[in-house]
Amino acid sequence: MKTVILCGGLGTRLREETDFRPKPMVEIGGRPILWHIMKIYAHYGFREFVLCLGYRGTVIRDYFLNYEEMNNDFTISLGRKQQIVHHDAHDEQDYEVTLAETGPQAMTGARIKRVQRYVDGDTFMVTYGDGLADVDLRKVLAFHRAHGRLATMTTMAPSSRFGMPEVDGTGKVTSFIEKPQITGQANAGFFVFQRRVFDYLTSDDSCVLEREPLETLAREGELMAFHHAGFFYAMDTYREYQKLNELWASGQPPWKVWR
Numbered sequence: 001m002k003t004v005i006l007c008g009g010l011g012t013r014l015r016e017e018t019d020f021r022p023k024p025m026v027e028i029g030g031r032p033i034l035w036h037i038m039k040i041y042a043h044y045g046f047r048e049f050v051l052c053l054g055y056r057g058t059v060i061r062d063y064f065l066n067y068e069e070m071n072n073d074f075t076i077s078l079g080r081k082q083q084i085v086h087h088d089a090h091d092e093q094d095y096e097v098t099l100a101e102t103g104p105q106a107m108t109g110a111r112i113k114r115v116q117r118y119v120d121g122d123t124f125m126v127t128y129g130d131g132l133a134d135v136d137l138r139k140v141l142a143f144h145r146a147h148g149r150l151a152t153m154t155t156m157a158p159s160s161r162f163g164m165p166e167v168d169g170t171g172k173v174t175s176f177i178e179k180p181q182i183t184g185q186a187n188a189g190f191f192v193f194q195r196r197v198f199d200y201l202t203s204d205d206s207c208v209l210e211r212e213p214l215e216t217l218a219r220e221g222e223l224m225a226f227h228h229a230g231f232f233y234a235m236d237t238y239r240e241y242q243k244l245n246e247l248w249a250s251g252q253p254p255w256k257v258w259r
Contacts, residue, residue: 001121001124001125002048002049002120002121003041003050004049004050004124004125004127005049005050005126005128006108006127007051007052007053008022008102008103008104008111009022009054009129010055011055014236014238017241020056021056021059022054022055022060023129024129024130025056025059025060025063026241028235028241028244029245029248029249033129033130033132033235033244034060034129036256037127037131038092038095040255041127042258044136044138044257046137047094047095048095049096050098050118050119051097051098051099051129052100052102052111052112052114053099054102054103054104054105054106057099061099064097068090069084071090071092072088074087100114102115106205106207107207107209108208109201109202109208109209109211110202110205112201112209113201113202113207114203121195122194123144123145123194124192125193126191126192126193126209127189127190127191128234130235131188131189132231132232132233132235132244133154133188133230133232133233135188137190139226140154140190140192143224143226144224144226149194149221149223150193151192151194151214151217151222152191152223152225152226153191153223154187154191154228155185156185156186157186157229158185185227187210200212200216231254233247
């Protein structure tokens, strides 16, 4: 089963790290966040990936073209008959990674539509290139297959980005909660789609998955939500980048489901 990862956005809110590389290549613990995302999927048996490239996609291409040499000891014979012999083996030996150019300005729906030819089978997964979670993807897939609709979205309980004071009529703060959870559910990504979802997408740059396609699927009763009560963290800002690196440095990052 293919997993489509959206890797083409500009990452404008993380300019400290994304001026010269795409956000999926920003490193957490010395590895691109994209590597962490792929390790989560691989842990649950999903090892076929389609990467939707856009902004500075050549950085991602170079990373995978040089992956063997950068992750193995090797012996190289120089000269006209150059040969490389790799020693040992890294843990990503059986990954299959398709790198597809989807345009510098395309929105999420357009990027997914443009990789349709690389997605075989009736069911596929989609996620963003900047979010980490300890979600059990086998349970998400089982939920999707059980309900029989076209689309599943993983959701979570959102938290406010700001502290929330309770203020009385005189202006006195009677209580304060730092970044409380708020009502409702938020999109955490980690989608499962049936192939017919491609019919809801267009190749126009302006096609945003989270707008008309998902709105139409919801209106038609074809979108279901799998609620994830565990860890989820999206890396949108430099502060969030720092937080993820702190969690990795702690030795017990919540998203590290692999061993």
